[in-house]
Amino acid sequence: EAGVVQSPRYKIIEKKQPVAFWCNPISGHNTLYWYRQNLGQGPELLIRYENEEAVDDSQLPKDRFSAERLKGVDSTLKIQPAELGDSAVYLCASSLPGLGNNEQFFGPGTRLTVL
Amino acid sequence: QKEVEQNSGPLSVPEGAIASLNCTYSDRVSQSFFWYRQYSGKSPELIMSIYSNGDKEDGRFTAQLNKASQYVSLLIRDSQPSDSATYLCAVNRDQAGTALIFGKGTTLSVSS
Numbered sequence: 001e002a003g004v005v006q007s008p009r010y011k012i013i014e015k016k017q018p019v020a021f022w023c024n025p026i027s028g029h030n031t032l033y034w035y036r037q038n039l040g041q042g043p044e045l046l047i048r049y050e051n052e053e054a055v056d057d058s059q060l061p062k063d064r065f066s067a068e069r070l071k072g073v074d075s076t077l078k079i080q081p082a083e084l085g086d087s088a089v090y091l092c093a094s095s096l097p098g099l100g101n102n103e104q105f106f107g108p109g110t111r112l113t114v115l
Numbered sequence: 116q117k118e119v120e121q122n123s124g125p126l127s128v129p130e131g132a133i134a135s136l137n138c139t140y141s142d143r144v145s146q147s148f149f150w151y152r153q154y155s156g157k158s159p160e161l162i163m164s165i166y167s168n169g170d171k172e173d174g175r176f177t178a179q180l181n182k183a184s185q186y187v188s189l190l191i192r193d194s195q196p197s198d199s200a201t202y203l204c205a206v207n208r209d210q211a212g213t214a215l216i217f218g219k220g221t222t223l224s225v226s227s
Contacts, residue, residue, distance in 0.1 A: 033214065042119070042203050042217025043159065056214060091158055102147055102207055104215060106158040 002026070004107030006092050012113045018080035021110045024073070025094030032069060033093040033104060034077050043091055043106075049075065050097070082114045118142060119206050121218035130227045134191040138204030138218055141185065147207035148180055148187045149215065154200045163189060194225045 005024040013019050025032050030051050035043035046065065048056040051072035060067065064083070069075040079086055089111050093104040119140050128134045136150075147166055151159035165171045165178040165187065177190040187206075191198055201222045205215040 040219065042205070042219055043215070044217070045214035048214060089158075102213070103149070103161055103164055105161060106151075109158045 004092055004094055004105055006090075006107035006110055008110055009108060010111050010113075012115065013082055015084055015114050016081040018078065019082055019112060020079075021077045021090050021092075021112075023075045023077070023092030023107060025075075025092070026105060028096065029094035029105075030072065030097040031095045032075050033095075034067060034075070035091040035093060035106075037089045037091055037109070039088075046077070046090075079112075082112075084114050087112055087114045118216045119204055119218040121202075121204050121221045123219055124222040125224050126221055127224045127226065128194050130194060130196060130225055132194050132225075134194045134198065134223055134225070136189040136191075136202050136204075136221050136223065138187045138189075139185055140187070140204075140206045140216075142206070142208060142216075143182075143185065145182075145185075145206045145208055148178070149205040149207070150176075150178060150187075150189045151203040151205060151217075152200045153203055153220065159203055191223075194223075196225050196227050199223055199225050 007022050032049045034046040037043040047060045047067050049069045067077045089109045091109045092107045095104045121138050150163040152162050153159045163178040165180045171178045175192045179188045201220040203220045204218040
């Protein structure tokens, strides 16, 4: 079974430029998460989707970050404009729906460097 | 107080020894507990989940949970150099698919 797929794996941009990350979850996993991991820290949630609905976006910096999950499968996370402090690894994870099914599986991540 | 706390290490053990990794959490209503392994430059990989008090064993790994003490641990028996990685403890408030709260991780180094 294929795991969570993310692209690109690496991205280097100048500050104030836009950037987008793409994620395809494990087949059948209705719940999708975007986390950000800074160096030396654990991942922190940015947004969680149940199918197409964003059910927890309280930690998403909405002035510059946006996300979508059209058709309840693939998801895109966008930053516009990027700031130096956005340099981090952006991780997508997915899990099965329903109670008791909250083991989350991570994709390889996108390492973003903002210059 | 941070929600999930781990000793950052590094924890150094010789090959073949038992490595003991510890984690405490602050939210008493937490229901689900996970250990992830993260190699340098890679993403977190789920190695253990535990939901009830007591021990859960999977191969060389044993997770231990004590909800009264708000404490969860991971034991790695017969440690191998390939176990050298950062181990992240993660906690979830309920059994539904809500966000995981991660600790900063403990770096384990197994010397041959």
